[in-house]
Amino acid sequence: MLRIENLEKRYQTGDLALKSVNLEVPKGQVMALIGPSGAGKSTLIRCVNRLVEPTAGKVFLGDLELAHLGSSALRRARTRMGMIFQEYALVERLSVMENVLSGRLGYVGFWRSYLRKFPQSDIDEAFNLLQRVGLDHMADKRADELSGGQRQRVGICRALIQNPDLLLVDEPTASLDPKTSRQIMRLICELCEERQLAAIINIHDVLLAQMFTRRIVGLQLGAIVYDGPPDQLSPDVLTQIYGEEDWEATIEATKDLDEDEADVLAVAEKVIGRPGAPS
Numbered sequence: 001m002l003r004i005e006n007l008e009k010r011y012q013t014g015d016l017a018l019k020s021v022n023l024e025v026p027k028g029q030v031m032a033l034i035g036p037s038g039a040g041k042s043t044l045i046r047c048v049n050r051l052v053e054p055t056a057g058k059v060f061l062g063d064l065e066l067a068h069l070g071s072s073a074l075r076r077a078r079t080r081m082g083m084i085f086q087e088y089a090l091v092e093r094l095s096v097m098e099n100v101l102s103g104r105l106g107y108v109g110f111w112r113s114y115l116r117k118f119p120q121s122d123i124d125e126a127f128n129l130l131q132r133v134g135l136d137h138m139a140d141k142r143a144d145e146l147s148g149g150q151r152q153r154v155g156i157c158r159a160l161i162q163n164p165d166l167l168l169v170d171e172p173t174a175s176l177d178p179k180t181s182r183q184i185m186r187l188i189c190e191l192c193e194e195r196q197l198a199a200i201i202n203i204h205d206v207l208l209a210q211m212f213t214r215r216i217v218g219l220q221l222g223a224i225v226y227d228g229p230p231d232q233l234s235p236d237v238l239t240q241i242y243g244e245e246d247w248e249a250t251i252e253a254t255k256d257l258d259e260d261e262a263d264v265l266a267v268a269e270k271v272i273g274r275p276g277a278p279s
């Protein structure tokens with residue numbers, strides 16, 4: 001579904017944020033991109049939808065190469081890539097329903113949504129999505145009346161109403177408490193499974209990545225240093241990615257997560273803190 005070849009990004013400041021990244025994400029696969037703040041996670045997914053222009057390399061969505069598309073072809077391609085943001089990026093004074101419907105316009109033009117009228121079929125689909133994430137009773141509420149978890153559910157619906165092939169998710173839980181973070185991660189992964197979506201989820205929290213995804217890619221200073229299953233992330237690899245920590249504790253904590261994951265995680269977070277969290 002997504003293929004990235006020798007992707008490089010140097011910002012005008014001179015920062016080399018991505019160094020020849022190669023990555024393939026097949027249809028239906030949810031992949032976590034981990035790494036500390038500044039590793040290049042946001043730059044990578046933004047180069048995919050060209051919110052950031054790559055300096056070199058190629059990005060293919062299916063057979064379509066994205067790097068040289070003109071603006072209208074790029075707009076069409078972007079409708080195939082849903083994006084979910086850390087800070088939700090909702091329009092505060094619009095209703096939940098209107099925020100979801102704005103996804104129909106693509107995330108670049110969502111602020112224009114309140115000038116538009118939407119067909120009944122779009123409204124029905126938005127309602128179905130809100131129902132799926134448990135927010136149908138909130139459709140008429142203003143976005144600024146919602147909790148963080150509810151706001152992110154709206155952000156998820158807005159991305160999905162595009163009916164995308166690929167989801168690009170940037171730190172979806174960074175503004176949420178631990179319990180809500182797990183609920184949101186679970187919801188995103190379930191929806192990807194239901195719809196057979198490919199997804200890249202940027203997340204600095206190793207525990208969450210390990211709990212919910214079967215493939216983890218570790219980014220350090222713009223280069224991929226790990227690509228494999230969650231249970232093979234060794235303390236050495238984690239140290240390489242994040243620096244010194246007592247990673248044995250993290251790995252122990254993730255072994256039996258199914259039963260009492262909430263309790264185990266709460267304890268693990270007390271013991272080791274949240275890896276990569278800004279201090």
Ligand SMILES: Nc1ncnc2c1ncn2[C@@H]1O[C@H](COP(=O)(O)OP(=O)(O)O)[C@@H](O)[C@H]1O
Pocket residue numbers: 011012013015016017035036037038039040041042043044
């Ligand atoms: N707009 C920008 N201009 C200049 N440098 C940037 C810009 N955005 C990010 N960077 C730099 O690129 C590197 C990667 O940043 P980013 O992709 O935001 O990492 P992450 O999402 O993993 O925290 C960092 O060194 C950061 O300072």
Ligand SMILES: [Mg+2]
Pocket residue numbers: 041042043170171
């Ligand atoms: Mg980031």
